[in-house]
Amino acid sequence: MSLTGKHILSSDLFDRDELERLFELAEVLVPVARGEQVTRALEGAVMASLFFEPSTRTRLSCESAFLRLGGAVTSTTGSEVSSLAKGESLADTSQVISGYCDLAVMRHPEVSSIHEFAAVTNIPVVNAGNGAGEHxxxxxxxxxxxxxxxxxxxxxxxxxxxxxxxxxxxxxxxxxxxxxxxxxxxxxxxxxxxxxxxxxxxxxxxxxxxxxxxxxxxxxxxxxxxxxxxxxxxxxxxxxxxxxxxxxxxxxxxxxxxxxxxxxxxxxxxxxxxxxxxxxxxxxxxxxxxxxxxxxxxSDAGIPTRMALFASVLGVADEVRKSLRPAGWYRPEYTRPDDAPFYKS
Structure with missing residues (x-):
């Protein structure tokens, strides 16, 4: 099964073979997530980051993942600062956003919201949390x-x-x-x-x-x-x-x-x-x-995993592997004060 062009609304979408392919790619991308290597497989692509409910890890992880792949991100946070506050429907928002971007990541407090949004767009939509539904x-x-x-x-x-x-x-x-x-x-x-x-x-x-x-x-x-x-x-x-x-x-x-x-x-x-x-x-x-x-x-696993997902959904998984090169900037040792000894090796 190919994930190219698919909406990622539920874990129902995956089978074990697909998980193993994603995890193999995520392992390849761990050095990119750490800033040790670079890829520009999604150069020119734009992700819409639509968070209508509070988020720190998911929003920053998704945005960092797309940027690490060489893409760009445009975002809005909170219904009160979007046109939803003016009475615009999610369906209208979805169709507008699809004209701006290549992929949308959305979090919303209502369970049905992600399905309403995805039903009327022609770009892949990734569910970043729909109320008490799924993640x-x-x-x-x-x-x-x-x-x-x-x-x-x-x-x-x-x-x-x-x-x-x-x-x-x-x-x-x-x-x-x-x-x-x-x-x-x-x-x-x-x-x-x-x-x-x-x-x-x-x-x-x-x-x-x-x-x-x-x-x-x-x-x-x-x-x-x-x-x-x-x-x-x-x-x-x-x-x-x-x-x-x-x-x-x-x-x-x-x-x-x-x-x-x-x-x-x-x-x-x-x-x-x-x-x-x-x-x-x-x-x-x-x-x-x-x-x-x-x-x-x-938490660290979020960036390489989401990178692997975005690359697969946008059909550039093979390009990622071909395009890796060393990063040229300074990176500190990849450890924290509380990290276990095996994690520092």
Missing amino acids: PTQALLDMFTLHREFGRLGKSMDGRRIALIGDLRHGRAPHSLMKLLALYEDLTIVCIAPESLGMPQELLELAVSHGHRIEESHRPSIALKEADAVYATRLQTERFADKPLPYSDEFRVDRALVSQVCRADAVIMHPLPRDSRPGANDLGADLNGDPRLAVFRQ
């Missing part, structure tokens, strides 16, 4: 991270025990991730959430239909044991309005919990942002420096 590019970089982390540990993706913990009902990142996990074999997927925030039933049924084992739990201190990977997510407070938040400190994935129940070689992930304030029921900042914490390696 397929996040799922791609999450899977790329899992492949790299398990590869470092001498493990394959198949046969693993993967724990997802947090607000699994409203979290679009775990929704898209579940669809990609279903493409692998013999997984045990542990969904840990308060009763009212569990994974949607249709996604559980999808995993079961692919032969995977599903376990549901409300007790992190029990369910996280023996997990090969722990994928934590924050409480999606923006989806609750004024309702009370059904969350307790049991769901705080911090040093105390990890030290008590997690494997010594567990991979700990989070799509970010996390609430790092003291007492927050999220992934604890006291895990910084723990070699199992992969969140910044995961």
Whole structure:
């Protein structure tokens, strides 16, 4: 299956072969993402960056990825500073934008928005998050991270025990991730959430239909044991309005919990942002420096993964490989103070 010209609205689009092709290209592009090599495979192409909901990582990662490929970016952020504030429809916006650009990346708080936008444009559209729906590019970089982390540990993706913990009902990142996990074999997927925030039933049924084992739990201190990977997510407070938040400190994935129940070689992930304030029921900042914490390696994976996706959607994957050359500018050593020793090598 070729991705050239395709809309990337859902993780449904991918099969395992396509994932492996994307990840092979992403590995080639890691030095470009780090500023060590250069490609101009998309020179002259223009991406529309349309973020009608707050974003830091996804917006900057998508824009950086397109720029690293040699393309240009034009952007708008927030409905209040676009013509949507004047009553323009998404359909009209879409058709206008398609006359300006070669590809559009959009985030919007309404689930149906990305489908409305894509239905009336002739350029590829990439979903950067549609309300509580999906976030397929996040799922791609999450899977790329899992492949790299398990590869470092001498493990394959198949046969693993993967724990997802947090607000699994409203979290679009775990929704898209579940669809990609279903493409692998013999997984045990542990969904840990308060009763009212569990994974949607249709996604559980999808995993079961692919032969995977599903376990549901409300007790992190029990369910996280023996997990090969722990994928934590924050409480999606923006989806609750004024309702009370059904969350307790049991769901705080911090040093105390990890030290008590997690494997010594567990991979700990989070799509970010996390609430790092003291007492927050999220992934604890006291895990910084723990070699199992992969969140910044995961975040770094966003640029090469999205570069691989954009190159594939615009049909220049082969050109990328041919056009690589060394960068001519200064780059610092690619490490951070809290990076694990193996990451610095």
